Amino acid sequence: xxxxxxxxxxxxxxxxxxxxxxxxxxxxxxxxxxxxxxxxxxxxxxxxxxxxxxxxxxxxxxxxxxxxxxxxxxxxxxxxxxxxxxxxxxxxxxxxxxxxxxxxxxxxxxxxxxxxxxxxxxxxxxxxxxxxxxxxxxxxxxxxxxxxxxxxxxxxxxxxxxxxxxxxxxxxxxxxxxxxxxxxxxxxxxxxxxxxxxxxxxxxxxxxxxxxxxxxxxxxxxxxxxxxxxxxxxxxxxxxxxxxxxxxxxxxxxxxxxxxxxxxxxxxxxxxxxxxxxxxxxxxxxxxxxxxxxxxxxxxxxxxxxxxxxx
Numbered sequence: 036x037x038x039x040x041x042x043x044x045x046x047x048x049x050x051x052x053x054x055x056x057x058x059x060x061x062x063x064x065x066x067x068x069x070x071x072x073x074x075x076x077x078x079x080x081x082x083x084x085x086x087x088x089x090x091x092x093x094x095x096x097x098x099x100x101x102x103x104x105x106x107x108x109x110x111x112x113x114x115x116x117x118x119x120x121x122x123x124x125x126x127x128x129x130x131x132x133x134x135x136x137x138x139x140x141x142x143x144x145x146x147x148x149x150x151x152x153x154x155x156x157x158x159x160x161x162x163x164x165x166x167x168x169x170x171x172x173x174x175x176x177x178x179x180x181x182x183x184x185x186x187x188x189x190x191x192x193x194x195x196x197x198x199x200x201x202x203x204x205x206x207x208x209x210x211x212x213x214x215x216x217x218x219x220x221x222x223x224x225x226x227x228x229x230x231x232x233x234x235x236x237x238x239x240x241x242x243x244x245x246x247x248x249x250x251x252x253x254x255x256x257x258x259x260x261x262x263x264x265x266x267x268x269x270x271x272x273x274x275x276x277x278x279x280x281x282x283x284x285x286x287x288x289x290x291x292x293x294x295x296x297x298x299x300x301x302x303x304x305x306x307x308x309x310x311x312x313x314x315x316x317x318x319x320x321x322x323x324x325x326x327x328x329x330x331x332x333x334x335x336x337x338x339x340x341x342x343x344x345x346x
Contacts, residue, residue: 060159060182060229060231062116062135062161063180063195063232064234065116066078066089067106067108067133067135068083068084068086068106068118069108070324072108072311072326072339073312073313073314073326073327073339074284075284075285075300075302075311076263076300076302077240077261077262077263077284077286078090078091078238079212079214079237079238079263080201080211080238080239080240081210082094082095084120085120085131085132085133087131087165087176088165089163090214090236091176091213091236091238092131092165092166092198092214093174093176093212094167094212095122095131095165096167096174097169097174097203097210100320100346101122101123101345101346102124102344102346103344103346104121105341105342106340107339107340108337108338108339111334113141114138114139115138116135116137118134118136120132120163121133127168128166128167131163131166131167132163132164133161133164134160135160136159137158138157140156140157140158141154157184157185157187158184159183159185161195163181164179172204173200174200174202175200176198176199176201177198177199178196180195180197180219181194182195182219184221189225191221191224191229192222193220193228193231195217195231196218197214197215197218198215199212199213199214199215200212205241208241208242209240210240210241211237211238212237212240214235214236215235216233217232218231219231232267233268234266234267234268235266235268236263237263237264238262239262240259240260241261242257242259245258254294256289256290258287258288259288259289259290260285260286260288262283262285263285264281265284280305281304282303282306283302283303283304284301284302285300285301285303286299286300286301295314295315295317296314296315297313297314298312298313299313300312300313307330307334308329308330308337309331310328311326311327312328313325320346322343324340324342325338325341326338327339
C-alpha cells in the first residue's frame, strides 16, 4: 500500500511538471532558450546560439559570432528551468557545450492520510556537447546528451543524440532544417525507464519583405516567418499527448533594424500552451530575450528570460 501511495504521489507530481503531457523527460520537449520559446519552438531552421544543440545542431555553424547563452524559465507549478551554453564558431565549423536543468522540490510526500513526511524533489539534468560543419550552403550537425533524472529517492541515467541538417537558399533569405531529436534511452527508474521522446522535425523560415521609409532608412522593418512539422518517433502513448500526434509550430517575427525583434508563435494539436509571445532587445554584443507562454489549463503563465553575449 505504501508503495502504491508513493507511486500515485510521484505520478501526480509528474503530471504537475508536464511530464505526462510531454510523454517523457520534459527538458527534452521544452526548449531551454527564451528566444525559441517565444517562437513556439519553431526553430528547426532558425539559428539560436547554443540553444540549437536541442533543436537542430546543424544550425550552430550559421551564427555570425561565437556566443555565450544563459536562460532562466519559471514554468508552471513552480518548475524552474536553467540553461547555459557556449558556442565556439570557426570558419566552417562550430563546437558547443551546454547544461540544462529542470525541476522542483516542493512536492509533499505522504505514507497515509494526515501530516506529510516532508517534501521531495523531481530533477532532470542534461549535459551536452555538439559539433557542426558547413560545406557551401549545407551544414551537418550532431549533439550528444548525458541525461539524469531524480524522483524522490530514485535516480536513473541515460543518453540521447540529435542529428541535423540545414541549408541556406536565395542569398541566405530562406533557411531549411531537418533533425532527428532525442534518440536514446534511460535506465529504469525504480521499475520502469522514463520514455525518451524521439522526434522528427523539419522546418522552413525566411524573410517575407522589408520596408524602409523613404525619409528614414536607418530603421527598416522586416517581416519574417517560420514553421516546423513535428512527428513522434517510436511507440505512441496517451492519445491526448501533444507529442503523440503530428503537429505544426508556427512563428511570425517583426524585426526593427538590428535593435528590436517582436515575435509570436502558435502550436497546433493537443497542447496546453498553443500561444507564445516574445521580445528581443539587441544592444551591440549583448542580446536580451523575454518570452511569455500562457497556459489554457488554469496552471498559469510561464515566463522566460535570456541573455546572449557574442564574442
